[in-house]
Amino acid sequence: FSTVNNNAPVTRRTYTELNMRQPIMAGNWKMNPATEADALNLANGFCALLNEMADTCAMDDKEGCTEVVLFPPFPFISKVKDIVAKNGISVGAQQVYYEDKGAFTGSVAASMVKSVGCEYVLCGHSERRTLFSDSDVNINSKVKKVLEFGMKPILCIGETQEEYDLKITKEVCAMQVSKDLAGVSKQEMKNVVIAYEPVWAIGTGLVCDAESANEVHKYIRSVLSKMYDDEVAQSMRIQYGGSVTPDSVDGLMAMSDIDGCLVGGASLYADKFARIVNFQPLE
Numbered sequence: 282f283s284t285v286n287n288n289a290p291v292t293r294r295t296y297t298e299l300n301m302r303q304p305i306m307a308g309n310w311k312m313n314p315a316t317e318a319d320a321l322n323l324a325n326g327f328c329a330l331l332n333e334m335a336d337t338c339a340m341d342d343k344e345g346c347t348e349v350v351l352f353p354p355f356p357f358i359s360k361v362k363d364i365v366a367k368n369g370i371s372v373g374a375q376q377v378y379y380e381d382k383g384a385f386t387g388s389v390a391a392s393m394v395k396s397v398g399c400e401y402v403l404c405g406h407s408e409r410r411t412l413f414s415d416s417d418v419n420i421n422s423k424v425k426k427v428l429e430f431g432m433k434p435i436l437c438i439g440e441t442q443e444e445y446d447l448k449i450t451k452e453v454c455a456m457q458v459s460k461d462l463a464g465v466s467k468q469e470m471k472n473v474v475i476a477y478e479p480v481w482a483i484g485t486g487l488v489c490d491a492e493s494a495n496e497v498h499k500y501i502r503s504v505l506s507k508m509y510d511d512e513v514a515q516s517m518r519i520q521y522g523g524s525v526t527p528d529s530v531d532g533l534m535a536m537s538d539i540d541g542c543l544v545g546g547a548s549l550y551a552d553k554f555a556r557i558v559n560f561q562p563l564e
């Protein structure tokens with residue numbers, strides 16, 4: 282890990298120059314902030330900081346730079362999109378239901394989030410799995426529904442603390458990948474992103490060390506290679522998530538198989554998330 286100087290000017294090269302898959306940084310606001318006014322302040326503050334940063338990666342040139350996606354709570358999506366879209370930043374939904382419409386009180390359909398401009402949808406986040414009983418079967422239906430509506434699922438997988446202690450991280454990830462992506466075609470996989478999030482690292486401050494995370498990412502690619510082929514495995518973008526901060530992002534992004542981060546807590550601070558988006562690749 283390099284020592285991070287948060288005030289250092291950021292020198293950027295495009296991901297193609299760095300011979301990387303296009304990095305994707307996502308901010309999952311979860312059930313925050315409390316009001317629309319606070320959400321719009323956060324979005325405005327984040328964009329203002331990106332604009333201040335010289336040669337920033339989030340601007341305009343989506344082909345050449347880091348892709349940035351924000352996941353605000355449903356009620357704030359439209360207005361946040363209005364603020365961030367002009368900076369080349371996309372918005373996504375934190376979850377959808379797999380049915381198209383009907384008597385599902387409290388649920389939100391893929392068509393609805395698509396119609397307000399969502400490009401991405403989180404599927405299988407561990408908080409949905411544990412707190413809202415999202416099963417692999419349901420997650421698979423949601424992934425397919427998101428793809429059907431022309432959006433891109435970010436499939437979240439990862440082991441719990443107990444599974445980590447039992448040293449079955451790889452088995453858990455392989456099982457989740459195979460069940461959650463069952464029936465997804467090779468063509469559709471171009472629109473899928475995977476986020477490896479060890480559950481024990483989420484919101485705990487316990488960031489998985491970069492080398493260990495990278496090993497799991499490589500293993501996930503080997504699973505994808507068996508399910509599909511090498512082309513899918515090597516082109517798939519795999520994010521790391523779990524207590525990512527400005528201090529840990531550079532080391533994570535220096536790893537060969539980590540293509541971005543799914544950030545929770547730190548994405549609620551405009552300055553922290555702007556610094557994460559502007560990670561500094563280690564030479």
Ligand SMILES: O=C[C@H](O)COP(=O)(O)O
Nearest residue numbers: 309483484523524545546
């Ligand atoms: O979706 C984001 C992940 O759950 C990570 O959250 P965190 O950065 O607060 O640990």
